[in-house]
Amino acid sequence: MTVTQDMLRTYPKDLGGVNQEILARCIDACIECAQACTACADACLSEDMVAELTKCIRTNLDCADLCDAAGRVLSRHTGYDVNITRAAVEACRAACKACADECERHADMHEHCRVCAEACRRCEQACDELLRAI
Amino acid sequence: MTVTQDMLRTYPKDLGGVNQEILARCIDACIECAQACTACADACLSEDMVAELTKCIRTNLDCADLCDAAGRVLSRHTGYDVNITRAAVEACRAACKACADECERHADMHEHCRVCAEACRRCEQACDELLRAI
Amino acid sequence: MTVTQDMLRTYPKDLGGVNQEILARCIDACIECAQACTACADACLSEDMVAELTKCIRTNLDCADLCDAAGRVLSRHTGYDVNITRAAVEACRAACKACADECERHADMHEHCRVCAEACRRCEQACDELLRAI
């Protein structure tokens, strides 16, 4: 059991009907993707061909910020407002899709882009799954 | 001229046609609102009637996170992706609207909620204005 | 192999002599602790006795922010500056220690505080270990 799952399990009130497994998977995917994107932006910055990776770096930075925000919103359950949650997860999904698309273009040449693209794709899918469940 | 405006003015490439005044206003509104929400969550926490303000605190925390993320996304122009920007600003607007609505309910009793509600409403409107412009 | 370890492994330049295992452990501890603290603040907010948990909530929020910042700084290696890294990890460690101490006071009564205190203590130790290694 991950700490995320443990924190969901020990929440003192009703979680409001959302599937805990889907929710935990999405929180963990957001957190993992945020870290991968922060690290990928930095790895791109250290590539000799950094001038060709500027769009990738920028998309990485946006994706890290929106994954972090979504992961935080999803970790709160008190006074739940589906409009905020939905909008936060949609923004996260949009960034993950764009970042996965961009990183995949460099995945053959830069292994960090391949690892990051996979994390973005997993997070995009976890957001999709959660949006269908709420 | 604010630092935000100065940073837009000194960006070395084309800003892509978006009105600089509208963009600067939205960035500054996001930043101001994030700080007000962080402070309002904490002020609510120090009220004797904190038990009646838990939804307000939670909405404040979400709003701070989504304003911060939107303010960061809007401060970047390299490799611009309208889908990410639009989704980030929509999430920010949803949180600002919800937080303004919630804080307004306590504005008569708690002055920090009145100040925060005004910051949220300004940011909601700045997001609206920007979404119409992009 | 975690994504964090995979991103360290695929960084294109020299990581500057720091032990990768210790670094990965600290990054992952920061991320895990930030999520636990965000969730614990929210769980405390939903307790009937929230009025007695306000210091715990505040410390949780500080700890989440400082863990997030440290996790991001540690995920970057380009243009490494030991002074920034050291100060970021020291701030994270101070918050983790304070939050573990505070959550432990409620651990018998609130299981989320017990889970969170353990995550904070692990992160405090991971920060300690990293500070000795850099």
Added chain:
Amino acid sequence: MTVTQDMLRTYPKDLGGVNQEILARCIDACIECAQACTACADACLSEDMVAELTKCIRTNLDCADLCDAAGRVLSRHTGYDVNITRAAVEACRAACKACADECERHADMHEHCRVCAEACRRCEQACDELLRAI
């Protein structure tokens, strides 16, 4: 009166003896500096000579994250812990000093680095002033 000052003024309990003017100045400097650093990282990314600015970009990103975290910690007063505040402000000051030093090296060539260096230096001084006052 700024929103930051207004939120300090309306905090419902005692602020604990810290000078409100110094505190408000430091919060506003953190927020302003975080935005300038996010924007400067992006402006550097759009420079043709981006390959020579990678250390500047990285320092900008660290500084933005640590200023954001410090600005949040300083916006909270409930359950005040001087150890956390001190460590957060020291980390912010270290990053501001490093980022001001780095940006100043490019200030003649890149106007965004000049604007950003000034924001970093103001924030470094505001942190210094606050650290002497707490």
